[in-house]
Amino acid sequence: MIRRNFLKSAALVAGLASAGAVAAQDESYTIGVAIPSATHGFMGGLNFHAREAIERLEATYPQLEFVLATSGDAGKMVNDVEDMVATRNIDALVVLPFESEPLTAPVQAVKEQGIWVTVVDRGLSVPGIEDLYVAGDNPGFGREAGEYFVEQLGEGDDIVVLRGIPTTLDNERVEAFEKAIEGSGINVLDMQHGNWNRDDAFNVMQDFLSKYDKIDAVWASDDDMAIGVLEAIAQAGRDKEMWVVGGAGMKEIIKRIMDGDPQLPINVTYPPAQIATAIELTALAMVSDTPVTGRFIIGSQRVTPENAKDFYFPESPF
Numbered sequence: 001m002i003r004r005n006f007l008k009s010a011a012l013v014a015g016l017a018s019a020g021a022v023a024a025q026d027e028s029y030t031i032g033v034a035i036p037s038a039t040h041g042f043m044g045g046l047n048f049h050a051r052e053a054i055e056r057l058e059a060t061y062p063q064l065e066f067v068l069a070t071s072g073d074a075g076k077m078v079n080d081v082e083d084m085v086a087t088r089n090i091d092a093l094v095v096l097p098f099e100s101e102p103l104t105a106p107v108q109a110v111k112e113q114g115i116w117v118t119v120v121d122r123g124l125s126v127p128g129i130e131d132l133y134v135a136g137d138n139p140g141f142g143r144e145a146g147e148y149f150v151e152q153l154g155e156g157d158d159i160v161v162l163r164g165i166p167t168t169l170d171n172e173r174v175e176a177f178e179k180a181i182e183g184s185g186i187n188v189l190d191m192q193h194g195n196w197n198r199d200d201a202f203n204v205m206q207d208f209l210s211k212y213d214k215i216d217a218v219w220a221s222d223d224d225m226a227i228g229v230l231e232a233i234a235q236a237g238r239d240k241e242m243w244v245v246g247g248a249g250m251k252e253i254i255k256r257i258m259d260g261d262p263q264l265p266i267n268v269t270y271p272p273a274q275i276a277t278a279i280e281l282t283a284l285a286m287v288s289d290t291p292v293t294g295r296f297i298i299g300s301q302r303v304t305p306e307n308a309k310d311f312y313f314p315e316s317p318f
Helices: 003-015 017-022 041-060 074-088 100-112 138-152 168-181 198-211 223-235 251-258 274-287
Strands: 029-036 064-071 092-095 116-120 132-136 158-163 187-193 217-219 243-245 294-298
Touching: 029 041, 029 074, 029 274, 041 064, 041 223, 041 274, 064 074, 064 274, 074 092, 074 100, 092 100, 092 274, 100 116, 116 274, 132 138, 132 274, 138 168, 138 217, 138 243, 158 168, 158 198, 168 187, 187 198, 198 223, 223 243, 223 251, 274 294
Parallel strands: 029 064, 029 092, 092 116, 116 132, 132 294, 158 187, 158 217, 217 243
Antiparallel strands: none
16 A cells, blocks of 8 residues: 555645646547446535546646546446547546446456556455555444444444445445444344435335334445435434434535534545545556555544534535
């Protein structure tokens, strides 16, 4: 892992406008960026940061051209990636896989053609294909939440868990959460996929509420899912019975934590701006000799009523 080099690299993107703009003027590069559509809050923020990073980098490095494609399903993302290679002759690919398994073989095929590959957030099913991996700290994300549950609950307390879309990062989060609560005596009554979607989470939580008379807490593992969970709890009239922990730092959730909402005691960070870091570092790999191969993991932090103001950005899209 190369944290120090990445911090240096991120600073170079902003600080080497004059030097970078004249570097490698005789060569031009095309960078493809394939990300999921803005289907929920986190992805809305991620799309915002991707477009902002591309605009900034195109102004800084005239020799760079970007091709951005957003996809609402794995099949379209596969087609987008293949089209970037076939018709745009990309030199590098930045991809946040819609799902891990369907994108693994297509991205591996890209890499085998000698194209630089940066994978973001949701890892591929086969490790080591990419040149660069940028993500939040998924094990840390699950561990932080699990440790909080252990601090607040005890032997015989009952919880339910909502998972995201089936991906390697979801596996990492859940495994770390389960390890953190192991031996605590906390009972996990049920665990279902809410697919990082408010409506899906609402339906899953409705099912949980109909099946279980006693639920002490919910790990929603995502702020969009937490919104759906809270709505289901409110409609069932069980607001006073349980609290909810989401994750990723949605501004509406952070504001409620700031205000001391007992239903939302904490949050765990997972920044959508990680896509900008990935695009910036890929650009540096094209236009400079800065070493950026490896893994860059952005640590997760616990957000509490005491420090929530430091994580509240009302002008943010997420």
